[in-house]
Amino acid sequence: MTDNIETDVVIIGAGPVGLFAVFELGLLDIKAHLIDILPKVGGQCAELYPEKPIYDIPGFPVITGQGLVDNLIKQIEPFHPTFHLNEMVESVEVLGTPEAPKFRLKTDAGTTFVCRAILIAAGGGSFQPKKPPIKGIDAFEGTGVFYAVRKMEAFRGKRILIVGGGDSALDWTVNLQPLAERLTLLHRRDAFRAAPDSVNKMRALLAEGAMNFELGQVEALKGDAPKLEAAVVRRDDGSTFEVPCDVILPFFGLTMKLGPIAQWGFNLNENLIPVDTEKFETSTPGIFAIGDINWYPGKLKLILSGFHEVALAAQKVHRYVYPEKKLLFQYTTSSTSLQKKLGVAA
Amino acid sequence: MGVIHVVDHAGERHTLEALEGWRVMEIIRDWRLPMEGICGGACECATCHVFVDEGWLARLPPASEEEEGQLDSVPLTRRNSRLACQLLWTPELDGLEVILAPVSA
Numbered sequence: 001m002t003d004n005i006e007t008d009v010v011i012i013g014a015g016p017v018g019l020f021a022v023f024e025l026g027l028l029d030i031k032a033h034l035i036d037i038l039p040k041v042g043g044q045c046a047e048l049y050p051e052k053p054i055y056d057i058p059g060f061p062v063i064t065g066q067g068l069v070d071n072l073i074k075q076i077e078p079f080h081p082t083f084h085l086n087e088m089v090e091s092v093e094v095l096g097t098p099e100a101p102k103f104r105l106k107t108d109a110g111t112t113f114v115c116r117a118i119l120i121a122a123g124g125g126s127f128q129p130k131k132p133p134i135k136g137i138d139a140f141e142g143t144g145v146f147y148a149v150r151k152m153e154a155f156r157g158k159r160i161l162i163v164g165g166g167d168s169a170l171d172w173t174v175n176l177q178p179l180a181e182r183l184t185l186l187h188r189r190d191a192f193r194a195a196p197d198s199v200n201k202m203r204a205l206l207a208e209g210a211m212n213f214e215l216g217q218v219e220a221l222k223g224d225a226p227k228l229e230a231a232v233v234r235r236d237d238g239s240t241f242e243v244p245c246d247v248i249l250p251f252f253g254l255t256m257k258l259g260p261i262a263q264w265g266f267n268l269n270e271n272l273i274p275v276d277t278e279k280f281e282t283s284t285p286g287i288f289a290i291g292d293i294n295w296y297p298g299k300l301k302l303i304l305s306g307f308h309e310v311a312l313a314a315q316k317v318h319r320y321v322y323p324e325k326k327l328l329f330q331y332t333t334s335s336t337s338l339q340k341k342l343g344v345a346a
Numbered sequence: 347m348g349v350i351h352v353v354d355h356a357g358e359r360h361t362l363e364a365l366e367g368w369r370v371m372e373i374i375r376d377w378r379l380p381m382e383g384i385c386g387g388a389c390e391c392a393t394c395h396v397f398v399d400e401g402w403l404a405r406l407p408p409a410s411e412e413e414e415g416q417l418d419s420v421p422l423t424r425r426n427s428r429l430a431c432q433l434l435w436t437p438e439l440d441g442l443e444v445i446l447a448p449v450s451a
Contacts, residue, residue, distance in 0.1 A: 048390045124384055132421035133448065165418040188423060193415035217422055236425060253419040256384065 003111040007033050007082075008321045010105055011119045012089050012261075015043020017291030017306030018121035019072040024314040026079030027330075027338055030321050032119075034081055035107060037088045037126040042069035044123055045303075047254065058304055068303075078342045084111060088126055090260050092118065094284070101286025101320055117286045117317045120273065121306070122293040125256035132163075132250050134221055144221070144228025145248050149176070157181050161231050161243050163218060164251030170194035172249060174201045177211050184212040184243055186233060214243065218250070261293075269295045279316035280309045286320055288313040348440030352396075354379055355446055364435045370396070370444065371430035381446065387431040392416045394430040395423075399443035406433060420447075 009025055011018045014036035025032050040046055045054075045065035053062045063071070087107040095114070096102030105113040129147035131137065137145055149155070149172055156179040162169050165187040171194070177183045185202065190213075192199045205211045216233040219240065223229035230244045258271050266273045266282050272295035273282050280296075281288050290313055291306035299305070318327050332338045339345040352360045352374055362377045364370075371394040374381045382393035389412050398406065403426050409417070413432045417423055427447065433439070 044385075048385055049388055052388055052390070130419065130421065134421075163421075166415075188418065189414070191411075191414065193411075193418060219422070250421065252421050 006114045007031050008115060009117045009119060009317060010113045010115045011121055013121035013123055014041040014083060015121060015123045016045050016068055016072055016303050017310060019076055020307050021119050021121060021310045022076040022079050022081045024310045028314055028318045030317060032081055035084045035087050035089055039086050041083060045069050047127060092264050098285040116321050120289045120293055121291045122261060123291055125258040127254040128257050130252040130255045132218060134218060136221060139225035140221060140228050143226035155179055158246040159244060161186060161245040161248045165192040167194045168251040170198035170202055174198060177205055184214055186214045186216060188217050280313045281316060348437055350442040352379055353445040366436055368435050369431050370433040370435055373435060374430060383431060389413060389416050389432060392420050392429060395420055395447035396428055396430045396444040397424055397447055398426045398428050400426060402442055
């Protein structure tokens with residue numbers, strides 16, 4: 001299904017800074033759509049450290065990653081942002097001029113956006129599955145190697161090797177075992193960080209001989225690509241053995257990759273997008289970079305810095321979206337019109 | 347004060363001044379060797395993966411369950427794999443030898 005969406009601003013990345021951008025833009029009557037590759041909002045805060053305490057958010061002596069995300073979601077609620085999750089922006093096309101910017105964005109799901117400004121709040125890059133650094137693994141991806149299970153039926157009757165020790169590995173072990181011809185779970189140690197219930201279910205399957213468990217790490221793949229035949233596994237002591245298999249599912253968690261952003265013509269500074277410190281605009285008029293993804297002299301990768309950058313960027317975005325309107329600087333404490341937008345007017 | 351020795355990805359050995367209480371990951375980054383430490387030492391990203399010289403391995407405090415859990419997310423580890431953010435430098439570790447582990451593409 002292809003969607004064609006026209007809006008004021010597209011925000012790339014729905015982490016804390018991307019989320020707060022909705023607020024600052026919303027106060028200025030600017031509508032935004034957010035795109036994120038994860039199936040949820042919150043970026044690194046939600047994905048890497050939801051339960052960890054953060055001590056340097058102004059106004060919060062301590063708040064967890066997920067707590068901050070939940071607060072931000074509540075804070076931007078009055079502006080009803082639209083989220084496009086499980087999607088990644090692949091291309092950006094310049095349609096307008098430097099004085100009147102306009103862009104067309106396309107995502108990997110086929111969605112097209114046309115907007116007046118883009119806020120890149122991509123943080124450390126988009127979260128993608130961590131791929132084992134095995135020579136030639138690319139040739140088997142999609143046929144013999146999968147980093148996610150979209151349709152369980154595709155794995156029926158196959159000899160499956162699942163690698164990992166976390167929730168993904170254990171959950172899929174339990175879910176795919178009934179369909180597989182034979183299922184082997186491979187992990188570097190006999191201890192798992194998955195939910196105890198999943199681990200117990202796996203051990204029960206093991207006890208009744210319904211699956212195999214091996215200790216080791218995949219070192220190489222055997223087969224005439226794209227047809228996989230076996231995985232070569234290295235034990236702790238350096239010796240190797242083979243696990244014949246049709247498919248391998250490596251579950252090593254996520255890593256962050258800059259992705260297509262690297263191809264959009266910015267003069268990247270160590271994979272960061274240089275911006276000015278007045279409006280945090282990139283070398284392309286109408287495209288702004290905010291949060292960890294940007295760079296300027298003195299830049300600190302702090303969430304509070306991203307919040308500040310968003311407030312200033314919004315001022316310039318307003319000039320692009322409403323070139324005829326005069327921007328009146330107001331405070332939420334005293335402005336009736338702002339309070340009406342927030343739904344808190346008396 | 348003391349030092350740690352770090353072999354980088356090109357095989358070059360660097361001797362870095364170490365401060366007590368600093369994480370080995372922080373020392374390596376402070377001296378501008380390539381180490382991401384994306385999560386800032388929260389034991390959440392495994393980008394500070396190092397191989398510890400065999401002679402030093404036994405002298406280090408054992409890895410916590412949290413560190414082992416993070417090492418699980420590294421596709422290829424060795425017996426001497428550790429996360430540098432979990433190693434706090436003390437004078438007992440003067441002369442510690444580590445090798446930067448390969449970074450995946």
